[in-house]
């Protein structure tokens with residue numbers, strides 16, 4: 169029952185199969201050992217006074233410790249609140265207070281914690297003998313409260329029920345050969361984000377595959393880890409693939425020799441990266457689209473089985489998608505993504521992406537506000553359109569729209585055009601206040617290693633490929649751009 173049942177089932181079915189391998193330490197735990205460590209941790213949590221429904225925060229990197237703490241907290245009936253181990257004290261305090269966490273599991277035994285919150289260090293004892301009964305939470309009970317990375321305003325804790333998380337795994341399993349028991353899945357992204365947690369760790373547990381866990385991504389090191397651990401699939405983000413793509417063909421082929429499939433999500437994957445990796449290795453990167461509120465995967469090019477540059481593919485079986493106007497009325501007809509005629513009618517029109525399915529969240533912590541509407545639809549902040557095949561293309565986030573003299577500019581379109589220049593490694597575009605036009609387009613550009621590039625070259629290339637109001641008024645060169653832990657561009661910081 170519940171998300172914790174995934175581990176219990178795997179431990180019963182494949183007790184001696186490696187569940188997790190840690191790249192840094194070389195530590196390997198079988199499913200039986202993880203289960204034993206989970207029981208021991210659940211007992212310690214109960215001793216610390218944790219009761220079903222209490223929040224337990226995890227401040228841990230991608231590691232065996234995280235896996236044991238996660239399933240241990242669920243076994244004790246707790247609601248897991250994953251947090252970045254890197255977030256500074258004041259942010260930790262804010263989230264602990266907002267979530268009302270009783271215990272925080274952290275490696276730092278000296279960590280200063282607010283009154284009423286106790287710290288617990290993660291000892292994962294693979295010989296743990298305790299037998300702790302499962303608290304039996306399932307269905308609509310909340311399993312995880314996941315805080316989005318919001319940089320402005322109050323924190324938003326997305327409430328994910330056992331039902332929602334399990335539904336998304338079920339929807340993923342409907343996609344041909346997505347993951348099997350024989351796979352070794354590289355997870356070098358944060359487990360505290362639902363992308364690493366759901367399609368990464370939980371999907372691996374659900375089929376009894378091996379999760380290869382890496383605390384830190386570093387292109388050379390990670391490639392060597394892939395070869396050493398015989399990694400077969402990679403659950404990654406665009407920044408990782410962009411760094412891979414910049415390496416030599418020989419190193420890539422060697423590192424990825426055992427890999428059969430790579431997936432990307434959380435932010436747009438540049439077609440240039442997709443093409444470069446295919447050329448160097450013959451491997452495709454399958455792009456998906458997801459949101460924390462959708463637990464998290466919504467669409468993937470794995471549904472059709474072919475990657476398509478610039479597209480995030482089609483909805484997973486069981487996920488409904490439609491495009492609506494900002495006032496909520498249908499822009500496009502309601503879509504059954506598997507019905508080609510339906511899709512055809514809606515082709516090309518942009519709208520706000522709305523989602524319905526058993527994978528949706530239960531509103532925001534603590535009162536469940538702003539969840540799906542009465543008919544079960546959740547309106548994302550993303551703008552997209554469907555092409556003639558019925559594949560989804562994301563245009564941008566509605567909030568990132570720049571309005572120049574009343575004309576709409578979606579930053580991503582301009583970024584992609586700038587990115588076509590071979591001298592460009594990465595580009596980001598934001599709106600800046602302009603006396604005449606209200607807002608103007610400003611570009612930040614990271615030149616490719618060893619390349620030289622002028623502001624005029626960037627402007628000329630844009631002018632040749634974009635309408636005048638979309639052309640940047642200012643170009644600033646930078647060594648790097650600010651990204652979140654999952655590779656999302658932090659536009660607010662650039663602004």
Ligand code: ATP
Pocket residue numbers: 316317318319432433434435436437455456457458459460461480548549550562564565656
């Ligand atoms: P916050 O708004 O607090 O910064 P967040 O919205 O980034 O948090 P997430 O749930 O991590 O929280 O991110 C979901 C968003 O990520 C989506 O709404 C979409 O804008 C973006 N996204 C996810 N996958 C892709 C993709 N393949 N291509 C483009 N954008 C994507």
